[in-house]
Amino acid sequence: MELINNSSQGIEASDFKKCCVCRILKPMTKFHKNNANNDGLQAICSQCKTELYLKNKEKLFPKVNCSCGKTLYKYYLVNHLKTKLHMSRLQEIIA
Numbered sequence: 001m002e003l004i005n006n007s008s009q010g011i012e013a014s015d016f017k018k019c020c021v022c023r024i025l026k027p028m029t030k031f032h033k034n035n036a037n038n039d040g041l042q043a044i045c046s047q048c049k050t051e052l053y054l055k056n057k058e059k060l061f062p063k064v065n066c067s068c069g070k071t072l073y074k075y076y077l078v079n080h081l082k083t084k085l086h087m088s089r090l091q092e093i094i095a
């Protein structure tokens with residue numbers, strides 16, 4: 001029984017790290033490595049990092065609805081309008 005008690009207390013605080021975004025104490029494995037930091041880990045947990053990345057991605061790369069019904073990244077729209085799909089549509093309109 002003593003062994004079980006010991007093992008439950010054996011979890012050291014150093015095995016956990018508080019995420020600077022969600023403020024949740026998470027195991028070190030939930031953090032990506034960053035050698036620039038003192039503990040060699042990033043201050044933000046991998047989950048928050050992913051969420052932030054997705055948010056930024058939406059901001060940096062807004063999506064637009066094309067006239068063909070497709071949803072695509074705005075930066076890609078110019079290229080998309082040059083595709084065969086639109087070229088043929090354009091020809092239909094002209095003809």
Ligand SMILES: [Zn+2]
Nearest residue numbers: 019022045048
């Ligand atoms: Zn987090």
Ligand SMILES: [Zn+2]
Nearest residue numbers: 066067068070
């Ligand atoms: Zn289109």
